[in-house]
Amino acid sequence: MKFHNPNRRAILKYGAATGAASLATPYFFSRGAFAQSNNYRNAPTGSTVTLGFNVPQTGAYADEGADELRAYELAVEHINAGGGGMLDTFSSSALRDAGGGINGKRVEFVTGDTQTKSDAARASAKRMIENDGAIMITGGSSSGVAIAVQSLCQEAGVIFMSGLTHSNDTTGKDRRANGFRHFFNTEMSGAALGPILQKNYGDNRKVYHLTADYTWGWSQQGSMEKYTQPYGWETVANVMTPVGAGDFSQYITPVLSSDADTLILNHYGGDMVNSLTQAVQFGLRDKQVNGRDFTIIVPLYSRLMAQGAGDAVKGIYGSTNWHWSLQDEASQAFVRSFGEKYGFPPSQAAHTCYCQAILYADAAQRAGTFQPSVLGAALEDFEFDGLGNGPVLYRAGDHQCFKDVLVVKGKENPTSKFDLLEVVEVTPRAQVEYPADMLGGELGPYNDGV
Amino acid sequence: MDAIFLQVLNGLDKGGAYALIALGLTLVFGTLGVVNFAHGALFMLGAFCAVTLNNVFNISYERISETEKDFLGNPLKEQVPILQDWVGPDVAAFLIDWSVPLSIILAVIAMAIIGVAMERGLIKHFYKRPHADQILVTFGLAIVLQEIIRHYFGANPIPQPAPDAFSGAANVGALVGLGSNVIYPWWRLVYFLFSAMVIFGVFAFLRFTTFGMVVRAGMQDRETVGLLGINIERRFTIVFGLAAVVAGMAGAMYTPILPPDYHMGMNFLVLSFVVVVVGGMGSLEGAVLAGFLLGILQSFASMTEVKAILPGIDQIIIYLVAVIVLLTLPRGLMGRRGIAED
Amino acid sequence: MLRTLSRSDWLLMAIFTAIVVTLPWTMQPIGAAYPDLLQKFAIYGIFAIGFNILFGLTGYLSFGHAAFLGVGSYAAVWSFKLLTMNVLPALAFSVLIAGVFAFLIGYVSLRRSGIYFSILTLAFAQMSYNLAYSVLTPITNGETGLQTRAIRQSAEISLRDGDIRIIDQALGIQEFGVPITNLFGMKMSGYPGFYFCAVMLIVCFFVALCISRSNFGMMLKAIKSNQNRLNYTGIHTRPYLIAAFVISGMYAGLAGSLLAITDPIAGAERMQWTASGEVVLMTILGGVGTLVGPVLGAGLIKYAEQKVSSWNEGILNSAFSFLPDGAQAFFVELFSFFVGEGWHLTLGFMFMVIVIFLPGGLMEGFRRIGRAFNRARRSEGGRTTVAANTPAQERG
């Protein structure tokens, strides 16, 4: 019997950062003995530098976390080799010119399990900072965790490069100087989806929202409402559903008896899989209301999760940060290097994590130091290309990347279990941009940890 | 009116699932006196019986395609199910289509073996141990089972479609004289019927067989039955096996509604304990009643009209009902004095 | 009050204090000597000690104790946001509010016993969690968790997003960047934070020891032993149970506030049933009804969560690098099931092994070692040690 087995990892020859700090005597009443000599926390002293990869290894997002970790391992491999994958197509040549490592130091890494819980994520991040001497933290698969770890990194004085986090708040009202996000957000999803939805489904639709009852859900629902309103789309009802409800039938049947002709599922992860599967079972996709075909929309898609929903995703629109089927040179290079190593294409979570690792390394190389304030300045308003999303801007005002957004649709005739989504349109960056102060929040000063 | 009718259907459907899980839990508690925190894991294992059967039917060999390309641009390796070569494409397609209902057979066999092995190997040593020890050891076992499943199947949910014949929604409205908006998925109707049949079967088994009589007597008074010289040990094993089989079948049949993942058991664990306790520890009828009661109340609490008056009520209704029931009826709906009160 | 304890109790106190204070050194060989994990050891130790006052002494198994941990955390963060970054008011508020909350829940739940009591507490905790995650977001900040912020610039900013810190403002304390918790100016993160928690742990341990040796503690043990008889002895058991419940709720509140003190954030998932279950597991793992056991259980689980989960294949490879290539690959392969992402498996096996072979938890293991040691000494012809005669002190 041969089962698909995504958890096995090839045994790699990657460096083990056992953490020099753990062998030193406890350094009392100071934030790291090294800090005094080097002006910033966990400044690397030897020939290596340690990155901290904080991903969910247990719980609902464990597979997504495993994919993130694969991407990080690949990124470390490429950085240490001074090339390979998207590092070859990346517009900044600093790392390639350096010929391996960052600032002459070989990259090692430590890992931690966020369990998709803020407490656990902060604890493992602290372990990597305090015990393993990690110079930065990156990863994660939910916004709650990203915001919690981001503020921790701000307090501890290290850089945080967030993984998959889609809530506006990460670079909105909870933005921090030490935190940077490559992934897009609900605002951009809404802005990208609005026109496409109008083009495909017309004006004046009656929308029923099912919304996961927490900050991301509310924020996603708000964006969808905001960007479909100009086309006369009207919200019939917005029903909050508990996170992890499992069975959504009691929220779906009222949709049947309402006069709505569109259902927007503001759900992610397991909730999305379940609510979409069940909505389709209730025959919503085949229904006709007021002479129009009933429509289901999933604003944020993840290929891994779409896999869980199976046939239910067919023909359903949503947005995504990146998809492996993109034909540009950079995406192709990434898919090839990832696929050759692991045997299947990378997910969007893997892509954003790979990019974040490369972007951090590149900024450190260009800045010539790992000091957060200097390194951060090198990232601010940094324009780059060749990482699979076209030209991208790391905006200084909120430390958010601005790039094209992909609108995707569940494929009707998938050729493999990875081939579930097709890219319908690439919404240009200009269309999803918004002013840096629109979402509130304040970056504050950098913290170098001294 | 339509909305209320649909919520009743939802409630019955949910209630059926709750009752099925709670049934085995309360059976094991009532006869064996064991608090089984691994019961949710048994439900999960049942669901993965369906996944396994589907995978087995889909065991394939590779054929290099001449036309298609894979994601790296190499020639696509097509997967051809071996089954297709054995029984022909039509039968193979039928088997794969019907893999979920067929997996009940696998679930019955596999879960009986697992249940008996669990009881013989582990649970029987814990009959006389404090509940705290039982909780710890079965919780540990649940984690181990979960991790083993994760190792083979990953953490993502795995879709298990219902057979094509049941995949759509039934126009229930036409049957009962309500509007055409009253449609309900075929598979959920099947699941409700299935749960009703299993519940009925378990009750009949316990009521009309000598074995069942002994078990019920054991639930009333464990010590006396032990004194009667009946080989109670063997019967305990069978009871545990039965509980595992019921949980497993419930899990296998639930997969089209909820794509299974490795920790789905934990999500049901707390809920099933609440159902059992609201029903009254050790009462089979109570568990079934409580399952349907909580299912229906949860459905109604989720209605927009109700939520408008009491925001968040759908999030806590189950627990709120549990509190109210336990404060008014000290031993749940149908519990007896002296069981699990110390 | 000082007469509460016997000489062996004082010895226990002294040894316990010495071990806790020296943790930063003694934990180094196993890689646990860093502030965050040490803080967690102390904090969850307090949580488990408090839980054990209820479960270990009275036998009432609460499955909703995490609610008090969560309430304590929220109370502490609100104290930071509204009053001052000084930790003492936060500590006081948390304990007080957790105590009131515990009284309300305990007053209702303790009308029932056995598993009915467990489910009532579980129900209250789950309701708290579900509401805190969603509807109560204005107070709890929902999924993101309640955090301290900079002083707000205008009254239009909600209190969730901007703090007022009345006392600090009145005292004219300047803030730069992220506000930091302090004890009269001493930062409460890192090692000072650990020592603050350690002092609390020692105090809590001392109080628990006193309770265990007191009249009150004896009544609680009598409840566990035979509640019915106690009624006929003229004791009204409910006030004792409520008192024990409130005390252990206050312990949980204290632990919650320490979580917020060492790391000023409070999230709803602290109240989830898994968190309640965790403290139950800690207590049973270490040894129900023993004083030291719950602390050990807490340490073991937190160590597994933090360290075992971090041993990825790279670390395994270097750990087994002394072996020949084939053997190294084999052992790395084998161990990778149990560490890193497989750390739950280790935890599951640990629960099973301990409960199967050491009913009574880790402390039972130590007792057995102690007995075997004593036997060995006696068979050597040495004099019978006093320890063998001490009547079950550790049961307390």
Added chain:
Amino acid sequence: MSVVELTNSDAAGRGFTSGIPDKVLHIDDVHKSFAGLHALSDVDLDVRQGETHAIIGPNGAGKSTLLNVCVGRIKPDRGAVIFDGDTLTGKSPHEINQLGVARVFQTPEVFLDLTVLENVMVPALSKRDGHFKLNPFSAIAGETSIRNEAEEVIVNVGLKNHVHAVASSLSRGDKRRLELAMGLIQRPKLLLLDEPTAGMARHDTNATIDLLKQIKEGGMTKVIIEHDMHVVFSLADRITVLAGGRIIAQGSPEEIKNNPKVKEAYLGEEQV
């Protein structure tokens, strides 16, 4: 004839006040039936200050039910139990105990996880501190006076060598002694003893009789339910005979010995 005597005292008992010192316990017209079966009917009974009052009767006569009514475990269908001016009916067991009524159980109900000393200290503390006292810091070890008292009682009941033993390790007979000690330490105004010597060897029974005699001299009022006529006639000042839930005779041991009704009720069952 004792029944006459009962009706006489009954007339006075209606206007019972605590001012009349010689009636400590007054059971007033108590009825109790279980599922139609009359366990107790028309039971009127007075127990005088300082006396040892034995309640005897064949199996199923209602002795234990009567005792359970007295301590609040069973609620009577009708009637009341009045102790020292307080109505006990409707009060919870701990309240009844706090009024000065202690009960010694037939099957030992001791605190199995506690030591013998602790078992005896619990009722002693209950007597001193009332039904609830939050005293987490007042040490058991510091309770010297209560401790000494408890040790004395333990020695008296013959458990000298087991003071620090855990109760679960005691033999059944020793557990019964412990039960007795737990009742005695409270120095109750009224001690209810449910077959204090059942299952004891003759030697132990005699020792228990001696002990109870000693207490009698101390003036404690006792109600004893007993099967063993040797015990009854060694201890009792007055005896009430129950049969079928009714009082059939009451009087001094001598009167009871010669009562034909009693002989009839016990015919073939007990040798007096």
